[in-house]
Amino acid sequence: MQSSEALFRSVWENSVDGMRLTDENGTIVALNSAYCRLVGMTQEQLEGKPFTVVYAAGADWGLYQALELGLIRGPRLRYPGHALSQTGGHGDLRPLDEAAPCGCHGYLGLLSRTVDGVDEMRRDAQIAWEGLSPVSPYRATMLHTEGISYLVQGDQDRADPILARAFDVATSANALPLAALVLAERCIVAAQRDRWTEVTGLAQRAVALVEAGCFEDYWTSALVYAWAARDALHRRDIPMARYYVGRAARLRPLLTYALPVVSIQALLELTRSYIALADPGGAAAALEQVHDIIQQRPGLGVLPGQAEKLQSRLAKVTATAVGASSLTAAELRLLPLLPTHLSFPEIGERLHLSKNTVKTQAFSVYRKLRVSSRSAAVARMHELGLDTF
Numbered sequence: 295m296q297s298s299e300a301l302f303r304s305v306w307e308n309s310v311d312g313m314r315l316t317d318e319n320g321t322i323v324a325l326n327s328a329y330c331r332l333v334g335m336t337q338e339q340l341e342g343k344p345f346t347v348v349y350a351a352g353a354d355w356g357l358y359q360a361l362e363l364g365l366i367r368g369p370r371l372r373y374p375g376h377a378l379s380q381t382g383g384h385g386d387l388r389p390l391d392e393a394a395p396c397g398c399h400g401y402l403g404l405l406s407r408t409v410d411g412v413d414e415m416r417r418d419a420q421i422a423w424e425g426l427s428p429v430s431p432y433r434a435t436m437l438h439t440e441g442i443s444y445l446v447q448g449d450q451d452r453a454d455p456i457l458a459r460a461f462d463v464a465t466s467a468n469a470l471p472l473a474a475l476v477l478a479e480r481c482i483v484a485a486q487r488d489r490w491t492e493v494t495g496l497a498q499r500a501v502a503l504v505e506a507g508c509f510e511d512y513w514t515s516a517l518v519y520a521w522a523a524r525d526a527l528h529r530r531d532i533p534m535a536r537y538y539v540g541r542a543a544r545l546r547p548l549l550t551y552a553l554p555v556v557s558i559q560a561l562l563e564l565t566r567s568y569i570a571l572a573d574p575g576g577a578a579a580a581l582e583q584v585h586d587i588i589q590q591r592p593g594l595g596v597l598p599g600q601a602e603k604l605q606s607r608l609a610k611v612t613a614t615a616v617g618a619s620s621l622t623a624a625e626l627r628l629l630p631l632l633p634t635h636l637s638f639p640e641i642g643e644r645l646h647l648s649k650n651t652v653k654t655q656a657f658s659v660y661r662k663l664r665v666s667s668r669s670a671a672v673a674r675m676h677e678l679g680l681d682t683f
Contacts, residue, residue: 314340330512339431339469411593416443434464438476442555446595450483457483474503475514475556481521482559490528497525501538510541513548517556520563527570539567543576546583547627551590558584558597565604575620575662577608583623625659628652632659633672 307326314325322340330337419439426433437460444453457480464473477500484492500518509515519542526535542564549557561580568577584601588594621629631641638656639649647655660666663674 327511336471336507412443412446412595416440419443431467431469434460434467434469434472434476437463438472438479441476442479445479445482446555446597448596450486454480454483470503470507471509471512471514474500474507474509474518477503478517478521479559481524485524490525493521494525494529497521511545513545513553514556516542516545516549516560517563519545520560520567523567524563527567532571535567536571539564539571539576543621544626546580547623549583549587549623551587554587554591554594555597558587558594558601561587562597562600562604565608569604569607574608577604579620579622581605581608620662621659625655625662628655628659629675632656632668632675 314329315323317323322343325337325340327337330340416439419436423433423436423440426436437456441453441456441460444450444456457476461473461476461480464470464476477496481493481496481500484490484496497518501522504510504512504515504518519538523535523538523542526532526538542560546561546564549560551557561584565577565580565584568574568580581601581604588598588601592598627645628641631644634641636644638652641647642649642652645652656668656671660668660671663671665671665674
């Protein structure tokens with residue numbers, strides 16, 4: 295029993311997948327650090343809260359009906375109509391004649407996922423805001439969602455005051471990972487207005503929040519570090535720019551189509567920094583990730599156009615694309631497991647990949663790190679600071 299419990303705890307704490315436990319009433323009683331990074335919230339904010347507070351959307355229609363009829367015990371679900379969830383969502387499982395959504399699926403705004411278009415995302419956030427208690431911690435989430443909906447459509451004048459208010463509400467609710475993210479969103483507005491002194495202030499405040507709260511591994515921090523790098527480049531502080539690019543790059547595996555807006559925003563800023571640092575390999579890898587997300591989530595306003603412009607800029611840069619910064623998201627997920635005792639088949643089980651896939655990814659990592667063995671790759675990772683990912 296003791297060995298089984300130790301194994302369970304090891305898997306629980308070291309898993310790259312977010313996991314949580316709920317009691318029979320749907321209250322979250324335990325969660326691992328990967329889960330906190332996934333939803334961009336702290337353990338203190340989540341433990342003891344009802345599961346539906348975090349996953350208010352994405353409920354299967356059959357589950358909703360079973361709960362309503364009392365066939366099973368569990369928290370009451372307000373079915374959102376559009377099936378969305380914090381982990382990326384399920385299919386739209388509502389009956390064809392069930393068309394009236396409630397505002398609770400707006401909680402997804404924290405992850406900035408769009409399914410029915412930017413206008414619909416904004417409308418959902420506004421509906422959710424109206425239905426929330428004045429003391430709800432999710433009011434900041436709704437303001438953030440509404441703000442970035444305007445930002446994605448290129449309307450900075452409407453986006454900025456909403457994002458400023460979102461920061462105040464997030465700070466009051468102690469939702470500090472979100473507060474830092476909102477400051478990074480406002481960097482986009484300030485830069486487009488060519489107000490780089492303002493960018494510096496916003497970026498430095500965002501980084502301070504991340505570091506004070508130990509949110510370095512949260513997905514919400516990717517955009518923070520990307521803008522810290524852009525600011526450092528504008529101030530011609532190349533060493534600091536490289537440092538922040540590295541911090542942002544470590545979070546690339548967390549940037550997926552389940553979080554399309556913020557993920558693409560962070561990757562585009564990373565791409566701009568890589569180009570400025572004469573690192574086309576890193577820029578190409580980040581842009582490839584952007585295109586993968588756009589294929590899954592095409593309705594993202596001005597973002598695809600920005601990606602195309604950067605692709606054109608990158609085509610004019612002539613240099614090798616091989617290097618540590620050109621590691622793909624899949625290869626970055628492999629890095630933390632290379633220094634362990636796990637064999638390739640065991641790593642494959644951990645990452646749900648075949649042994650051959652792991653082997654192919656590992657050899658690609660060796661080539662990009664310019665080494666020929668696993669032990670040499672681990673040593674090079676330490677030299678480059680990649681072993682802290």
